[in-house]
Amino acid sequence: MRTGTWSAPGRVNIIGEHTDYSGGFALPFALAQRTVVHARLRDDGRITAASDGHGKVEFPVATTPGEVTGWGAHVAGVAWALARSGAALAGADLRIHSAVPHGAGLSSSHSLECAVALALVGLHDLNLGRAQLVRLVQHAENEYVGAPTGVLDQMASLYGEADRAILVDARHLTAEPVPCEFxxxxxxxxxxxxxxxxxxxxxxxxxxxxxxxxxxxxxxxxxxxxxxxxxxxxxxxxxxxxxxxxxxxxxxxxxxxxxxxxxxxxxxxxxxxxxxxxxxxxxxxxxxxxxxxxxxxxxxxxxxxxxxxxxxxxxxxxxxxxxxxxxxxxxxxxxxxxxxxxxxxxxxxxxxxxxxxxxxxx
Missing domain, CATH: 3.30.70.890 (GHMP kinase, C-terminal domain)
Structure with missing residues (x-):
């Protein structure tokens, strides 16, 4: 696949805060506000990412933690985690637009990471399930970005459904839809x-x-x-x-x-x-x-x-x-x-x- 557009939502957590990294339960849902990534495959081993209002970063697919900082670390971290898992990335150009408010506790960073992960996986025709993507994004956050987060945010983003909250079991990485029609x-x-x-x-x-x-x-x-x-x-x-x-x-x-x-x-x-x-x-x-x-x-x-x-x-x-x-x-x-x-x-x-x-x- 040479081009495509992928997106991932922010999230609101109805209840279940600071439980996911103790193997617990949470009840989030996906928001209407999303991060959109327009992606194009390239074959020179480089990834560029341009974000509205945040500028542009460029790095090799063989990036290492510490090489990219700031907002771009969330993009580079996903590429790093994919490469570490054995994926052969050829490179990509990514244009990013996000409607998820930054710094508001609505998981704008995980929205970005999930959208980038889906884009890179789609461009390279990789066979990765949602549970694998959950862990991949966690590794990107924990080990590349340096934020000791759990799995709640990316599970809400990846498993969200209209008119449903998601019962997240962080230990077993299961996501069960729950009726939620306010x-x-x-x-x-x-x-x-x-x-x-x-x-x-x-x-x-x-x-x-x-x-x-x-x-x-x-x-x-x-x-x-x-x-x-x-x-x-x-x-x-x-x-x-x-x-x-x-x-x-x-x-x-x-x-x-x-x-x-x-x-x-x-x-x-x-x-x-x-x-x-x-x-x-x-x-x-x-x-x-x-x-x-x-x-x-x-x-x-x-x-x-x-x-x-x-x-x-x-x-x-x-x-x-x-x-x-x-x-x-x-x-x-x-x-x-x-x-x-x-x-x-x-x-x-x-x-x-x-x-x-x-x-x-x-």
Whole structure:
């Protein structure tokens, strides 16, 4: 194949934050906003990537970690991971356009990586399944870009479906569609971009991942999802920080499964309190919120939201709020007013609906 166009969406995670790297569960869905890659095969062993507003990078297919930095590392990392897996890449020209907001906690980087991965795989007629692409993108992020991420974001992007959330099992790399039709229930899921850019996210994210890994080893479990008796596990841990992190992960996994059952039964409104409890846990036990995220949640709830929580890795980014359609404008106005009174940047709002996953457009 000489040319083609592929795209991959960003994602919103309904619930299940900071669980994927402990082998746990999450419930994301793919957004309508996508990263599009127009690709053309070349045969000189070079890859060029030009992105609207970000410039252009060029590198050999035999790139190595550290050779490409900035936004281009996400592109080069995918090529590196493919080559390391044994793929013979001839080269490519990539033109990239993204409608996924950058830095908003909507997984713009994984959207880019998934779209690039599909483009390179398609151009070179490689036979790789979605589960293989999930791991390939993770290797690109972890080992080339240097971000210690899990598998949630790329699974949401690669497996997303219209009107469906995706129950992600991070241990087994399975993705099970779950009915998720907010509009037919008279509801909107608002994404509030707080415009607070991620502060200290990489180092703090890595620290929490290490704490979870060390706590799992201390408890003698493969992953924290294997903790059967939370009270017993917490009593055996001596580090108060580890106690808080483990408590969040174990309870968050349970909240995911509870939310799945409610959605399957059509009881969409009843997931609201789970969202709010998740945010409190992320604030108090996982300690990944910032003032803008907390204020957005508090203001949305005070204005009548059924539930609200931060999404993404934390330390900035976005909040989701589940609201009655009739209340959306008043909730948005309340959040905006709270931000203005505190001197925060003006937030941006969008309604999120489960959309199709990554694939070839033409």
């Amino acid at each position: 509009a037919s229930s008279g509801l909107d899921l608002i994404v509030v971009d707080t415009r607070s850019r991620h502060r200290h996210a990489d180092g703090e994210y890595g620290a929490r991942r290490r704490t979870c890994r060390e706590a799992s080893a201390a408890l003698g479990t493969k992953d924290l999802r294997d903790v059967a008796d939370l009270d017993d596990a917490l009593a055996r841990l001596t580090d108060p920080v580890a106690v808080r992190r483990v408590r969040h992960v174990v309870r968050e996994n349970a909240r995911v499964l509870d939310a799945v059952e409610l959605l399957r039964e059509g009881r969409v409104r009843e997931i609201g309190p789970l969202l709010t409890t998740s945010h409190a846990s992320l604030r108090d036990d996982y300690e990944v919120t910032v003032a803008e995220l907390d204020v957005a949640v508090e203001a949305a709830l005070a204005a009548g939201a059924l539930g609200a929580r931060m999404i993404g890795g934390g330390f900035g980014g976005s909040v989701i709020a589940l609201v009655e359609k009739a209340d959306r404008r008043s909730v948005e106005a309340a959040v905006e007013d709270s931000f203005r009174r505190r001197g925060f940047a003006k937030p941006a709002f969008r309604v999120a609906r489960p959309s199709r996953g990554a694939g070839r457009d033409r």
